Amino acid sequence: MENLSDKLRSLGITLGTGRVTVPRAPTEKDSIESYVPGEPVSNEWGEVFHICRQYPKTMVHGEQALFTDMDWDMIFRWAKILLPSTNPVDQMVFLDTETTGLAGGAGTFAFMVGIGIYQGSHFILRQWFLRQPEEEKAMLAEIDRIIVSHPIAVSYNGKAFDVPLLHSRFILNGFTSPFRQIQQIDLLHLARKLWKNRLASRTLSNIEQEILAFKRSEEEVPGWMAPELYYDYLRNGNAAGVAPVFYHNAMDIVTLGALLMYTAKILSAPNQFSNLHGLDLVALARLHAELGEPVSAIQLYDSGLRSGVPDEFYVDCLLRQADVCKKLGDINQAIQYLEKAADQQSVPACEELAKYYEHTERDYEVAIRYVNQGLEIIERMPGKTYQKSQLDRTFQHRLERLLGKWQRKNECEKGL
Amino acid sequence: MATTENPTQAKVSQLLAQWQSDRTLYPNIVYWKQSDPVAAELCPFPEEMDNLLAQGLRNRGIRNLYSHQRESWNAVHEGQDLVVVSGTASGKSYCYLLPILHRLVHSSEEKALLMFPTKALSADQFDEAREWGAFINRSVPGQIRPAMYDGDTPSSQRPAIRANANLLFTNPDMLHLGILPHHTQWEDFFRGLSIVVIDEVHVYRGVFGSHVANVIRRLRRVARFYGRELQFILTSATVANPLQHGSRLIDNPSIRLVDRDGAPRGERNFLFYNPPVINEDLGVRASASGEAMRITSDLFRNRIQTILFSRTRRGVEIILRHLKDRHGDTLGEFRAYRSGYLPEDRRDTERNLRNGTTRVVVATSALELGIDIGGLDAAVLVGYPGTISATLQQSGRAGRGMEPSCAVMVASANPLDQYLVQHPDYFFGRNPENVLIDPDNLLILLNHIKCAMFELPFRKGEQMGSLNQSLLSALLDLLVQSGMVHEGVDQYFWMDADYPASHISLRSSAESTILLQTQNEGKPVTIGEVDELSSYWMTHPDAVYLHGGESYLVENLDFEKKVATLTPFWGDYYTDPVKDIKIERISVLREKEAGQVKISQGEIMVHTQVVGFRRMRWETREIIDTHDLLMPVNTLRTTAYWFQIPTDVIDVLRSDALWRNDPNQYGPAWNAIRTLVKRRDQFRCQLCGVPEGGEISLHVHHKIPFRAFSNAMEANRLDNLVSLCPACHQEAEKNVKIRSGLAGVQYAIHHLSPLTLMCDMADLEAAHDAKASWAAQNASVILYELIPAGIGYAEKLFDTHDELLNDAYDLVSQCPCKEGCPSCVGPAGENGLGGKAESLALMRLLSNVDGRNDLER
Structure with missing residues (x-):
């Protein structure tokens, strides 16, 4: 009788990579306990491997202390979370998962979950690891206890990945998910806002190096390798390969703590930092403007421009700054910024100025001057793009109208 | 009295009466089925x-x-x-x-x-x-x-x-x-x-x-x-x-x-219309779309709301343009409906049909499914839609409430169309097709086991519907061995970075597809795709490929980029791949005896290689020339149905002189060619090895019969010629005769199989061999599925063998042709002459019906 795998092979199917060999029976030496100083914990759902570490709050991670006293208002406003009346830090859980796949979906699970909380004078880091996938229930039960008393999750891409994934695992295990009600501070989104223009990559490891000046030890393995390392562990029972993932996960969480402190601090008290990059100040200015803090936003733009920003961002800053001034009602200041921008050949600045002189000052000659300046700049723009011709058309249109108004005004004045 | 009838009733009945007295039209109506009104339940x-x-x-x-x-x-x-x-x-x-x-x-x-x-x-x-x-x-x-x-x-x-x-x-x-x-x-x-x-x-x-x-x-x-x-x-x-x-x-x-349909139905008229023969010598009929337009014009002029179904999107546009040209269209009375139109446009057409603004809609089968356009008064079908079920659906578009309606199917020159208009009882008398699926097809099943495991881990011993438990656990074990799945204590877990559903398309069994690209203003445009294995014979270089009713010439087939480059083509020929097919039998799953014939269903392995292609003229289907080509060998494991012809049947055929060899005009250089072949063959019979000399004078035999070719040059290619002694030559000619009978039977049952199965002809392939490797060197005809592992067609064919053979016999025996034609035993090809007499003789001997044997003997 032909066996199933021969039959499938003759149908053109080869399953897997073919590198699977019959594993030798794992020995005690191979177990996770021989590599990681943790031990199984048990609850009504069974056992799961667990390790707990403590870091003093005063520890400095890279250049950033793990805890700083500060005003939490700004970052909570940014995250659109109501600031708790008690100490916010007590409600936070720092969360990162290592999973069996990076695409998500019901078949992906977290084989390791790391959670950090502040407790007394320490930052407590707990990690759970599934020696067998069946240990998941026990792990989730452990996590559940912490999440319900810490309803604010701080993560890096947790909104799109870690939180929905864990939520899904609770459902799949028939549990009520504590993540239904969770509030989130996703630092990936904040990092994008802050460092989009300055850093080529906003991965956690890059931010950690560039912003916190922290360098991981040689134990580090990149996160994308985690799934394969875990498959190998399950296949051959040897934990040597998967053990470094504990270090990777732990560092991700410690970095999350330090990064939250750093970002919350530069958001709430940027002037306490003497050496912020011009682009960071400008990014902070923009955030302040978005969060309804125009006064500090203008100051931040000013100090950003004083520190210097690359040319390609300069005009944009001026335009944004003018915008904030307008919102504050300081038209004169806004005009000054726009004029600076117009000097830098900014078409939108010319347009804004032309509008201002046409409608507010009714000084048609100045308005016409700005329209003409705009037209010259458009003319010099390279290429023959659709956008260029559209711009040209609107400016021509404005020019015609202004010329008409100017003529009528002149005639009126003559008539008088 | 017409005055008491509602207006539509009058209109449809009046027009039908008018057609009956129209001498240019009425003779083309080869069948008229009228069904009585049925009141609503x-x-x-x-x-x-x-x-x-x-x-x-x-x-x-x-x-x-x-x-x-x-x-x-x-x-x-x-x-x-x-x-x-x-x-x-x-x-x-x-x-x-x-x-x-x-x-x-x-x-x-x-x-x-x-x-x-x-x-x-x-x-x-x-x-x-x-x-x-x-x-x-x-x-x-x-x-x-x-x-x-x-x-x-x-x-x-x-x-x-x-x-x-x-x-x-x-x-x-x-x-x-x-x-x-x-x-x-x-x-x-x-x-x-x-x-x-x-x-x-x-x-x-x-x-x-x-x-x-x-x-x-x-x-x-x-x-x-x-x-x-x-x-x-x-x-x-x-x-x-x-x-x-x-x-x-x-x-x-x-x-x-x-299935007791309680909706009311008015009087229904179903007409089969065969376009008149316009060239007696060539047997060419007027075009189906032209005749359909004429009928539609009559309907339009009589203010009868009509839907016209064309098989291709291009056909829709051509017919629409002609109708608009002929009648003018200022009010949007003519509309087209097909895929490729924007959803808003389609909605608009549906509305206009319901409110009566649109009087004629020209559509593809996109409108066949249950889109609600209300009932219309008449339906015109250009060509047989391919299945009885689709024909019923399309014609069913005509008829609203209790009002009379009519549907007209205009036959095209296609063999199946011609067969059906000549055998209307066949159409109305039989069941619509069987819909077949095989959820346990190993390849398909395996893919969905992966998906299911991704969705929820399998518990050990878990049942999945009626799926055989041991098959399920065998597949799970296999996935464990492959490393994609982890076997836990009591569950199986998906353990692969891949997201299985994303690799699985429900609409094909192929893992790899070739994109069909053509150029539009210098940019490649993808017009469709074929699976990689089919691309070997469908889109090989220089193939003429039909897509959406358009012809394209394949310029290039790139397996690395997975792209076939096509260019629009207006030549008067098509291409037919020449395949070298080797079939191995893996197992016999079922077997039965019917009369003297052994019928089998089993698993086979098919090795197919495209080794060339023929260019064929559209009109006459004659071979223009043959080209060599070498494509990779494709191996397919699938299920098949075959029957084996017993040796005594062969003996009867051998002894019957069913054919006469008319002397052939072998062409001007025949003598020279003949000498060349004999010299190449070292003046020995290539079968028994006897040398020329004495009483024996070698014959030069055409492996593919001379008359299968349109010109002597092609027929006399050296590789088509072989030297044989007279005795062996006689045997060879007999074999040709047997082969041509086998070929004719194969052609007929292959072409009729879609009448039993709701499938495309392209889902099945057929072959025959006088010494078949799959039937212990006996003569045999085989039909096999082109879907890896099969989907149940072979099983159904095995069950309906008698029906299939009887239908094939009717098809061939009732065909008005003399020596065989594309409508019965197939075009004259490499398998022999017309083959009609041989096919009929073979089927008579194979037929299970004793009476039939008596009748013919």
């Missing part, structure tokens, strides 16, 4: 039906239900799974919509899933559900929350749909890719899901249907996880086996059939 609204629904129906002018709607209501209320078979425009959607709305009105937790095979169809039904929802929500705000969830749904809207919808419209592809693998996001939906509608189940056939059956297995499994057992309502067009098909599709052997 009405039932009162169910007592338990919510008052809101009754009110909504009354607002639409509906005071009763048709019997099939009422029966469906009852079945749903009794908790049964059911399949509803009723005609076009018979109010099929109320069969599911009413009971579902009733449930949703009464429970806020309840959810329903409605699955449609195409987006157009779900959009149509969605509109109706929305209207009902709006009506009900006026009394019970927010109670009915219909939503469409398909590939076009913007991702910003998806979370809200997942959280809120209780009447979800989707398609199987979305269920497979977007919903099931992410079922935890649909937790609330699944916790309330109790009823699933699968509309138009006959579309789920072959590979597609086998995939969908597995998607439904997965759906049940996920629903069960959330504590729900699902109830299914299926609808189907008229097919031979709705119950069997429905049962297999949803994996429930006991479903209820609701």
Whole structure:
């Protein structure tokens, strides 16, 4: 009788990579306990491997202390979370998962979950690891206890990945998910806002190096390798390969703590930092403007421009700054910024100025001057793009109208 | 009296009478079937039906239900799974919509899933559900929350749909890719899901249907996880086996059939129209589309609202243009409807059809499915749509209420068309096709086991519907060995970075496809795709490829980039690949004796290599020339049905001198060529080895008969010639005769097989051999499936062998041709002369019917 795998092979199917060999029976030496100083914990759902570490709050991670006293208002406003009346830090859980796949979906699970909380004078880091996938229930039960008393999750891409994934695992295990009600501070989104223009990559490891000046030890393995390392562990029972993932996960969480402190601090008290990059100040200015803090936003733009920003961002800053001034009602200041921008050949600045002189000052000659300046700049723009011709058309249109108004005004004045 | 009749009745009847007296038209009507009007079978609204629904129906002018709607209501209320078979425009959607709305009105937790095979169809039904929802929500705000969830749904809207919808419209592809693998996001939906509608189940056939059956297995499994057992309502067009098909599709052997159609029908006229012969010598008939336009013009002039079905999108446009040119069109009276039009345009056409502004719509089968355009008065079909079921659906578009209607099928020159117009009883007398699926096709099954495991780990010993438990655990073990799956203590876990559903397309069994690209203003445009294995013979370099009714010439086939480059082509020929096929038998699954014939069904391995192609003239199907080509060998494991011809039958054939060799004119250089061949063969018979000399003078034999070629040059190619002694030559000619009989039988049954199976000719391949490797060196004809591992066609063919052979006999014996033609035993080709007499003789001997033997002897 032909066996199933021969039959499938003759149908053109080869399953897997073919590198699977019959594993030798794992020995005690191979177990996770021989590599990681943790031990199984048990609850009504069974056992799961667990390790707990403590870091003093005063520890400095890279250049950033793990805890700083500060005003939490700004970052909570940014995250659109109501600031708790008690100490916010007590409600936070720092969360990162290592999973069996990076695409998500019901078949992906977290084989390791790391959670950090502040407790007394320490930052407590707990990690759970599934020696067998069946240990998941026990792990989730452990996590559940912490999440319900810490309803604010701080993560890096947790909104799109870690939180929905864990939520899904609770459902799949028939549990009520504590993540239904969770509030989130996703630092990936904040990092994008802050460092989009300055850093080529906003991965956690890059931010950690560039912003916190922290360098991981040689134990580090990149996160994308985690799934394969875990498959190998399950296949051959040897934990040597998967053990470094504990270090990777732990560092991700410690970095999350330090990064939250750093970002919350530069958001709430940027002037306490003497050496912020011009682009960071400008990014902070923009955030302040978005969060309804125009006064500090203008100051931040000013100090950003004083520190210097690359040319390609300069005009944009001026335009944004003018915008904030307008919102504050300081038209004169806004005009000054726009004029600076117009000097830098900014078409939108010319347009804004032309509008201002046409409608507010009714000084048609100045308005016409700005329209003409705009037209010259458009003319010099390279290429023959659709956008260029559209711009040209609107400016021509404005020019015609202004010329008409100017003529009528002149005639009126003559008539008088 | 005409004056007392309603206007349409007068119009259709008058025009039919007018046709009867039209001497240029009436003789072409080869068959006229008139069916009497049937009154509606009405039932009162169910007592338990919510008052809101009754009110909504009354607002639409509906005071009763048709019997099939009422029966469906009852079945749903009794908790049964059911399949509803009723005609076009018979109010099929109320069969599911009413009971579902009733449930949703009464429970806020309840959810329903409605699955449609195409987006157009779900959009149509969605509109109706929305209207009902709006009506009900006026009394019970927010109670009915219909939503469409398909590939076009913007991702910003998806979370809200997942959280809120209780009447979800989707398609199987979305269920497979977007919903099931992410079922935890649909937790609330699944916790309330109790009823699933699968509309138009006959579309789920072959590979597609086998995939969908597995998607439904997965759906049940996920629903069960959330504590729900699902109830299914299926609808189907008229097919031979709705119950069997429905049962297999949803994996429930006991479903209820609701097929007593209670909708009223007026007098129906079904006409078969064969275009007149315009060239007696060549037997060429007037074009089907030209004749269809003429008929449509008559209908239009008589103000009879008409739908005209063309088989190709291009045909639609050409016919539309001609009609507009002929009649002028200022009011939008002529419209086209086909895929490729924007949904808004289609909606607009549907509306205009319903309100009567549009008087003639020219459509492809895109309108065949249950899109609601109301009833029309007449339907004109250009060519046989390929299946009886589709013909019934298209012609069923004609007929509204009790008014008389007519449908005209205009035959094309296609063999099957010609056969059917010459045998109308055959069409009306037989069942529509069987819809076949095989959910346990190993390749398809394996893919869905992976998907199912991704969705929920398999518990050890878990059952998956009717799937054989030991097969399931064998597949699971195999996946464990492959490393894609981890075997835990009591469960199997998916353990691969891949997301299995994303690699699996429900619409094909192929893992790898070749894109068909053509140039448009210098940019490559993809017009379609073929699976890689088919590309060897369909889109080899220099092949003429037909797509959407257009001809293209293949310029290049790039396996690395997976692209075939095509260019539009207007030549008068097509290409026919020359394949070298080797068949190995793996196993015999079933065997039976019918008379003297042994019939088998089994597994085979087919090694196919395209070694060349022939260019054939369109009009006459004659061979222009042959080119060599070497494509990679393709190996296919599949199931087949074959029958073996006993040696005594062969002996009878051998002894019968059924053919006479007319002297051939072998061409001017024949003597020189003959000498060349003999010299090449070292003046020895190439079969028995006897040398020339003495009494023996060698013959030079055409391996492929001379008359199969259009010119002597081709026939006399050296590789077609071989030296044989007279005795061996006689044997060889006999073998040619036997082979030509085998070839004719093969051709006929292959071409008729779509009448039994709802499949495309392209799903099956046929072969024959006088010394068949798969039949212990006996003569045999074999039909095998081109779907890896097969999907059940071979099994069905095995079961219907007698029917198939009898049909083939009728087809060939009743064909008016003399020596065989493309409408019966196939074009003269490499297998012999016409072959008609040989085929008939063979079939007579094979036939199970003794009377027939007597009759002919």
